[in-house]
Amino acid sequence: MSRLGALVAREAALAWGRGGGPLVAVGFYVVVIMLLPLAIGPDPARLAGIAPGAAWATLALASLLSLERLFERDYEDGALDLLLLSPDPLELTCALKCLGQWLATGAPLALSAPFAAMALGAPSELAPLVLACALAGSLAFAFVGGIGAALSLGARRGGLLTAVIVLPLFTPPVILGGLALSAAEAGLPWVGWFAFLGAYAAAWFALGPLFMAAACRNALS
Amino acid sequence: MIPAPAFLANPERFMAFSRWAAPMFGALAAILAVAGLYLGFTAPEDYQQGQTIRIMFIHVPAAQIAMFAYVCLGVASFLALVFRHTLADAAAQACAPLGAAFTFLALVTGSLWGRPMWGTWWEWDARMTSVLVLFLLYLAYMALRASLDDEAKAGRAAAILALVGVINLPIIHYSVEWWNSLHQGSTILAEGGPAMPAVFLTPLLLMSLAYLSAFGSLWLVRIRGELWRRRAQALELKAARA
Numbered sequence: 327m328s329r330l331g332a333l334v335a336r337e338a339a340l341a342w343g344r345g346g347g348p349l350v351a352v353g354f355y356v357v358v359i360m361l362l363p364l365a366i367g368p369d370p371a372r373l374a375g376i377a378p379g380a381a382w383a384t385l386a387l388a389s390l391l392s393l394e395r396l397f398e399r400d401y402e403d404g405a406l407d408l409l410l411l412s413p414d415p416l417e418l419t420c421a422l423k424c425l426g427q428w429l430a431t432g433a434p435l436a437l438s439a440p441f442a443a444m445a446l447g448a449p450s451e452l453a454p455l456v457l458a459c460a461l462a463g464s465l466a467f468a469f470v471g472g473i474g475a476a477l478s479l480g481a482r483r484g485g486l487l488t489a490v491i492v493l494p495l496f497t498p499p500v501i502l503g504g505l506a507l508s509a510a511e512a513g514l515p516w517v518g519w520f521a522f523l524g525a526y527a528a529a530w531f532a533l534g535p536l537f538m539a540a541a542c543r544n545a546l547s
Numbered sequence: 548m549i550p551a552p553a554f555l556a557n558p559e560r561f562m563a564f565s566r567w568a569a570p571m572f573g574a575l576a577a578i579l580a581v582a583g584l585y586l587g588f589t590a591p592e593d594y595q596q597g598q599t600i601r602i603m604f605i606h607v608p609a610a611q612i613a614m615f616a617y618v619c620l621g622v623a624s625f626l627a628l629v630f631r632h633t634l635a636d637a638a639a640q641a642c643a644p645l646g647a648a649f650t651f652l653a654l655v656t657g658s659l660w661g662r663p664m665w666g667t668w669w670e671w672d673a674r675m676t677s678v679l680v681l682f683l684l685y686l687a688y689m690a691l692r693a694s695l696d697d698e699a700k701a702g703r704a705a706a707i708l709a710l711v712g713v714i715n716l717p718i719i720h721y722s723v724e725w726w727n728s729l730h731q732g733s734t735i736l737a738e739g740g741p742a743m744p745a746v747f748l749t750p751l752l753l754m755s756l757a758y759l760s761a762f763g764s765l766w767l768v769r770i771r772g773e774l775w776r777r778r779a780q781a782l783e784l785k786a787a788r789a
Contacts, residue, residue, distance in 0.1 A: 473708075477708055478691065482694050482696075487691060490683075491690070491691055491708060494680050494683040494687060497722070498719055501722040501725075504726075505725065537710070540628075540707050541704060544700055544703045544707070545700065547700070
């Protein structure tokens, strides 16, 4: 267990260490949120209409940023070969790497999502749901994104390729979270949409590591 | 395993079979398309849609093949990944651009049909959006395949992506459906039989079969081309080593 704990700690430390990874991701998130009113216009009514959705869709984009570091650096410096040799199954290793990555960047991004939505003018009663959706959604983004990151190992233009692979797969969580938020805003029942989002995240939490491990084995073969 | 792929898994037998099958499917497609288009263009105008109903005969089959091709891509990828079969890998590689082409055709004809009927070129409607996502999935498959230098590795990575896409497709389909739907529902497979008069249904079914045989023919031709390309590459390597 300590070995696995050490792996999560290593991932989180790598993400937090030098360059302040999570802060940079949050910074990116804030900057994009700031650009939206600049592009759309400062009219509060108009901004409030798009606020929850904009905060939510931007989260999907911000989640892409850290994906490139997830496997690529370990692949280049040989750490991934060593992880493959470890007695733990590679699937578990990949899941823990993703989890560490999510703790280091997904969770801070999710924590800043309600503030982003409120800054754009979303009602403050919506904040808890934005946070809940963002937590579940960023988990799904991390695990689906991890597959894309593992698949594009060793590719030219890795980062851009990961985005092209992963963004179409992000459509269901983006839709489900958006539906939950707009339903809650309109005073309609939103629990069903949120449950679907949670189910999506849980499904890829379980399935993602299998595909990631297969992709890593393929890249290292 | 169903017998046909097992029989064709032998590249020698596949080449012998496809040599005749590809042109025959092509000819069949041409005959069916001529018949379908003739019936389609001589059919009466629709009481609501007027002349534009004829777009249906090229639009609906394209959308059907767009989805069917992804299923083919998924099956071929699965066989390539599990059995490490080169022919299945070549089939998957040959399938993706074809599927993308049919998807593009479905999007373009749908847009041309939407303009007179709904008054817009593009509507953020559920089916249009899910077909657009399907198109992006094809592009992602091709992009991944193209950007890895080692062909065997690229094939397996792309196969993994295709399988992830197959799992995701129904989820995308339904989530987009819940999100927004303006598109009409299923007419042919509706409960209580097809809700369409035979004057339109017959040419539509003929065109569907024509598209299906055209897809089969083109797919076989592309697989053959891919196998020849690989053989040429192997010979080139051999000559370079000698």
